[in-house]
Amino acid sequence: MGGLISRWRRRRLFAAPTLGRRPVPRWAWTPFAALAGVLTVLAAVRALGLAGPGWYLWLTDPRQPIVPGVFLGSILAAAALYARSRSARGRVVGVLSVSAFALGAVVLGLVSYLHCGVDGPPFFEQLIWVLSGNGAEPWGAAPGCPAQPPLAHHLARLCALWGALASVVGVVVAMLRRQLDRWLAAWSNRSVVVLGASAQAATMVRAVAAHRAAGSALLVVDHTGDEAFSATVRALGGRVLAAEALDADLLRSLLTRQGRIAVESVHIIEERVPEALATFAQVAEVLDAAVPDPALVGRVQVRIDDPWAAENWRRDITGTERSWLADALSATEQTARAIVARVELFGARRLVVAGEGDLAAAVLAEVARVERERRALHDAASAQPLSVVVVGTGAAGLAAEHSAHQARFGNDRGIAELRVIAEPAQDAVLIAAAGEPDTALVIAESGPGLTRPTRLAGQLPEVTILAVDPASAELPGQPLVGRLISFGVGLLTGDEPPQDHWTRIARLLHAAYLAELGDGAGTRPSSRQWAELPTFYRRSNLRQVHSLFAGVAQLGRSWAAEGSGEELDAAEIDFLSRLEHESWRSLYLANGWRPGPVRDDARLVHDWLIDWDALPPAARVRTSAGVRRSLALLDTAGYRSRRRTALLPFRRRGEVRAVRLAEARRWYTESGAEMAATAGDWLVTDPGTGRQWTSDDRAFVAGHERLAADRYQRTGVVRARPAHLGEQVVTLEGPSVARPGDWLVEGAVRERWLVPAERFREAYEPV
Template sequence: MDTPPRTGRTTAVWWAGAGLVDTVYIAAVGYLCLLALDPAQAERTPQALRWFGAPGSHATIAAVLALPLIHFIVRRLCRQELLTGTPLVAIAAMAASAVALGMSAYWRCHGEQAPFFAPLSWTLSLFLGNVENPFGPGGTGSCAGVPMPVALEIARLLAIATTLVAAMAATVALFRTQFDRVAIWRARLLTVVVDIDDETVSMVRAISRTRNPAAALVVLTEDIDGGAARAVRRWGARLRSVDFTDAGALSELSLWNRLDRLYLLSADPMQNVARFTAIDAAVHGSDTRRRRIPLTVRIDDPWQAEVWRRALASTERHWVADAVGRNEITAAKLVRHLTTRRGGDGPLPPTTVVLCGLSPLTYALVSEFAQLHRELGLYARPGVRGPESVVIFARGASSFIDDHRIRQDRIAPDGTALPVLAHDDDPTVDAITRYLRNTDAGDCAIVLGDPAMETLGTRLASRFPALRVYLASATSMALADISIVGQLFSFPINMELDPDAPQDVWERAAELVHEHYSSGTARTTPATRPWKELDPLVKQSNRRQLTNALWMVESLAGHSWNSLAEPAPALPLPEDFASLPPLRQLAILGFDRATAETMVRTEHEDWRRHYEAAGWRYAEHRDDAARRHDKLLPWEELVARHPDAVHHAYRSLASTLINLRNLGYRSVPRRPTTAWRRYRRLGEVTAEQRSSPWTWTASSGEVMHARAGDWAVVDDSGGERSVAAEVFGSTHEPIGSGRYRRTGTVLARRAVPGEVISTLEGDVVAAEHDWVVQGAEGEQWPVPDAQFRAGYIAIDGA
C-alpha cells in the first residue's frame, strides 16, 4: 500500500525538530571547542552538566555522535530521502566538525613548533588515522600533564568517518552503473522511463513521487553521465545505458516481464511510437495476460495526443494508454488556475476566456476546457467553475473552430459541448480593447500563448487592471499567484506536473466517477469516502474497474474507444435512458445480452482476483477490518447464493460505461470483415496436463510453444493443441478416463486472410476460411473452418 502523506502542519513540526537538533549539535561542538581551548570554562558550568565535555567522557562522545543520527531519522519522518546522490553535505559537515574540534584541542600544544601550522598538520593527520598525542606526562607545551580533551577523541572519530564515507561515495560513484544493474535485477516490479532530456527531468520527479512504492524507478538513456541523468538520480532513479540507434536494443532487455508502468518521453513522438512497437513485441512474450499496464507516451501536439490516447486505450491484453505533452500539461495547469476560486472571499473564476493566437497551446486549452465542461456535468467539484464560453481571437479562428466542433461532436452528444466562439481578427492591443469595450473586464481572462506577446500582455494589464492576463514566458519557472502590473500572470510552457495531478487521464476519470458515485451518499463507508481519503486498495480497485472496462469493451465486445475515427457524430441518449433497466441501457450503448453477460462475469472475477491478491478472503458476513467479504466467490457460486448480485453487476457495468461516455470516452463498434458473434463450444476431447514445456505445430505450420502445466488436448479428429492451465478448468468438465466435455461460450468471427493473431503460445498467421475465436479472458486463437463448424454452434440472438 502507499505510504499515507503527512499533512503540511505535521511536516512543519518535524522540520522544526530537525532544525532544533542541528542547533543543539552546533552548540555542543562549539562548547567542546571552548573547553579544549580553555578547560577552566568547565568550572562555570552547572554541576549537573559538568559531565558533558569532561576528559574521557563516553557519554559526551555518544551524545554528540547521536545528534547527526537523530537528524537523519527526523528527515526520514518528513518523508525525505536520507542521502540523494553523493553525500557531499554529510561529508562536509563531518569534516568541518573534525577540523574545528581538532584545531581547538591542539591549539595550545605546539610547543617550539609553529603556532598555527603545527595544530593544523596534526588535525589533518586525523583524516589518515594518525593521532599526535601532546597530552599527559610526556606532552609538549601547555598540554604537558593535561588529560586529552574529549574534543580530540570526537574529532578523531569524525575524521575517520569522513574518510570512510568519502571512500564509499567514490566507490559508489565508480561502480554506480553496476550497482544500478543489480538493483534493477533484484526489483520485483519496474517503473520504466525511456529517454529523458532536461525538460522531462521534472516529470521524472513527479513519476518518482507517484509510483508504486514496490516498483523500482528505471530510466533508460544513452547518456548516463549527462546532466539530466545526474538530476534524476536525486529522485532515486536507477539508470541503464541503451543504444537507441540499435533497433533491437530495447526488446532484448530483460525488464518487460516485471513492468508496472511505462513512460516513453522522447521529444520525437515517432521515436516513441517505434520504441513502443519494440517493447510491445517483448511484452507479448511475457506472462501479463491479466494485467493492464499503464503506458504514457510523450506527444507534444495535443490533437495527435488525443488520437493516440483513444486509439490505444486498451490494446490487446496489455496496455492502458495515455499521452502527455508540454502543451497539454501547461493547459491543465492554466485551466486549474483559471477555474478554481481561491479562498472564500477570492474573485470568482471568469465567465469568458479569450485565447489569443492559434499556437499549439491554444489547441490544448480549448480541448481542456471542453473536457472540464464534461467533467463538471458529471461531478461539480467544490470551488471549481468553468467558463460559460471560450473565444478564439485570431485570424483563421473560424476554420479552427470548425475542426474543433467536428472532433467534439464525435466525442460527446450533440448540444452538450462547451460553446467556442470565433473572433476572426489579429490579437492586437487595439483589437482586444475594442472587444472588451462592452464587457466587464473582471469577468474575462485573456491567454497569450506565445512568449513573443510579452509587450501585448503588459499593455493589456495596464489598460484593464481587473482583467486577468496569462502570458506564456520563456523565463518564468512556474505559474505564481503574484503580478507586477495589474493581474498579469506569467507561466512557462513545460513538462512540470502539478504535485497533486492524477497520474494519467484514466486515474482522473476514475476519481471523477468515484466522486460522482459517493457524492450522493453519506460518505461514511470505506468505499464512499472522498477520493483523497480512500484506502489505497479501494482507490486501486476504482482504477482497476475503469481500466478493466476499457479492456473488456475492446477485447470482449469488439468495440473501439477511438470515436475520433468515426465519421458519424455522437447521438444523444433517449430521454428516459436513466430509468431503463441496465440490460436495456447496455443494448442502447451497443452491447448485446451475451456480451454483457461475459463482461459482468469477467469484471467480477477480476475484482475477486484484486482483493484476494491483497489478502482478502470469503466469509458469510462482510468484515472490512478482518479483510473478509461475502461476495468473494466464483461467479456461478455468487449467482446461486446472491441472485441480487447479478442485477447489481449489470447496473455497475452500465454505470461505468455511461460515466465514461459522459466524460467523452465513447466506444464505437469496430468494422471488421465480419462482426463478432457468440458461439457455444461442443464435443469431447482427450486431455492430459503436462509438467514440462513442449511444442506442437498449428494447422498453418507455425511451431507453437506450450508451458509447463498446460494441457495437451486431442479432439476426435486427431487434431492436437495446447490449452493454458488457467483456461482449461473453465472450458472443460471431466467425464472420466482422461476424457473431457468442452463447455462455455466464446466470441468468434471470420479471420482476415494473412492477419497475425497473438495467441498464448505465440503468433499465428490466419489462413483463408479460418475463424478467430476469443475466450472469456480475451485470449484468441485461429480455428480451421471444418474444425470450427464441428466444434461450435451459434447462440440464438447472438
C-alpha cells in the same frame, strides 16, 4: 510480528502520494547535532582539568565506552537526517559531514594536548600532534600531561578515523555510482521509469519524483552522459542507468521482476515522435511477454505534442487487448486542460478564444469534453453551460473544424453556445467581445495579428486574461499585470505530472463515488478527495478503467471505432460486472486484504471479497452501476464499443498428431458443446496438452502437411475475429456457443469453429 506486518501494510496501503511533502522535518538533525556538541563540550572541559559533580565525572571518564558510541552515533544520525531533510538523498557523503568530523578532530585534539609541556613553540606543537593524526603518546611522560589519554582524545581519534573513512567511501561510491544504481534498480519491487533525453525529461523527473507512490523506485535511463542531469535525478532519490541504447535485456530489468510486470508507469519523453514510438514498441514487447501483476495496472505514456496525432495514435492503441494501459501525452492538450481548469476556477461562464491554431482548437475540444462530463455526472440543468466566442479571421473555419472533429468520434459539438466573430483579433474587437460579466479571455496565439495582452489587461481590469508566451513552458499561479496570466505550452502545468486520459476517467469515477456517498465522504481512506486519496485506491480506480477495456475486448467488441457505437445488452453488462468484481477482488487479495463477515479497514477485512454469485444484491447493483457509469464517462471522450465483424488473416503454427477415424465418434468442446464426427474424419491430438478434437477431411487436408507417420505441420492462413458473447456458430461437427474471450475462426473451405483465447494465441499469429 504479525501485528507489525499488518500495521506496516496498512500504512503502505492507506498512504497518499508524497505530493512534494518532505518525509523528514528540516529540524530533525538538530537534536543529534546538539547532543554531539554537548558531549564535545563536556569532554573538552574535562580535558582542560576542570572538576565537577559525579555525573559529569562519569560521562567524561575515558574508561567507559558509552559516551564514544553515543557521540559517533549522534554525528552520523545528524549528518544523515540533514541530507534527508533537504532532499539530498543522491549525495552519499555530504561536505557538512566531512567538515564536522574534521573540525571535531582538531578541536578535541587540541584540548587533549593543551596542558602537555613541549620543547617546541606552544600551541603549534600541539597542533602538529593533532594534524599528524593524534598519534603522539606523551601521556604520563611530558610535563603536565595526564597519566592516561582523556576522553576528548578518544573522541578526536574517532572523528579523524570516521572522517577519513567517510571521505574514502564517498569517493569510491561516486566512482561506482552508475553500477550501484543498476544494482539498486534491480532490487526494487515497484518502479516508475522515465525514458528519453529532452528538455522536458528533466522537468518530468521532478514532477514524477514528487508524486510517486511510497516504496516505488524512480529509474531514469540516460544515454547523453549529462552529469548535471544525473545529479538532479539522484538528488530527487532516483537511480540513473547509463545506456548507449535501449535493448530488451535492459528493459526487462527495468519493467519486470522474475517475469512479472513490476512497473507502475513508464514515461517516454523524446524530442522526436519517431524515436518515441520506436521506444514504445520495445516497451510494449517486453510488457506483453511478462506476466500481469494483479496488484497493479501499469501505464505507458508517450510524448506526442501534436494534439491530432496524439488523438489518432491513442485510439489506434486503445483497441489492443493488453494487461496495461497506454496513452499519448500532448503538450498542447495538457496546456488546454490547464487553461479550462483555470477558467472554471475563476467561475467564468463565458470564454472568448482569440486564435486559430492547434492550441485554440485544443481549448475548444477540452471545453466540449468538460461539458459532456458534467452532463454525464450531474443533472444537465444543475449548472449553466459555458458559452464560447471564437475571434479571428479564421474563426468560422475553426468552429467548423471543431464540430467535424467531434462528429468524427460520434460526439455532439459539446458546446451549447458557440459564436463566431470573423474579424481580426484587435483591441476593439476583443474588448467588445470580452466586456460582458463573468468572462475569461484566452489569447491562444502570439503574432502580429493579435493584440498585446498587457494593453488589454489595462482596459479590461475585471476580465481574466490568459495569453500564450512562446518563450515559456509554464502556467504560473500569479498574474503578471492585473488579471493577466502569461503562460507557455508544455507538458507540465504546475507541480503535478501530466494527467493521461485513463487517470482522468479514474478521477471522475472517484468523484462520482464521493457524490454517491454524500455526507459519508471522508469517513474512510477510500472516500477522501483525490489529492489525498491513498495510492492503493487510486490504483483501484485505474484498475476499474482497465477492467472495462479488457472486458469489452473479450466480448468481441472494439473501442477504436469512429462514430456511434452499439449499446451493450443486459448479458454483456452482467459479464462486465462479474469481471469488474473479480478484478477488484484480485487487487484487494493481492495487497493483503481478506474476506470477513463485517468490513474493517483497520484490519484489512472486507465482507465483499467473495464470489460474485455469493454477493448480496446491493453489492451487485452497485458494481453494475459502476460499470454503466464508466461506460458513460468513456462516452464523453468519444470511446464507444462496437461489435467486431471483420475477419482478419492469421497464420496457423505448430504441430499436431492425427489419424483417420474408422467409425463415427462424439466428443465435447471446452464449453461443453457436443460434437459429432463421421467415419473418414480426422482425430487430431495436441502433443503438448493431449487435448483431442475431430476435423472434416477436406478442412484437415487444406490446413496440414504431413511430416512423418502421424505427425502433421499446421499450415495455411485462416481468417478470425473475437467472438461475440453468446454467438452461435455452426461448425462441421455441430453447433457451438461462444464464451467470453473465444475467437471465431474461418478456414479455407469456409468452415467455422471456436477457439479459446489462450489456445488461439498459441496456435495462430497475425499475418
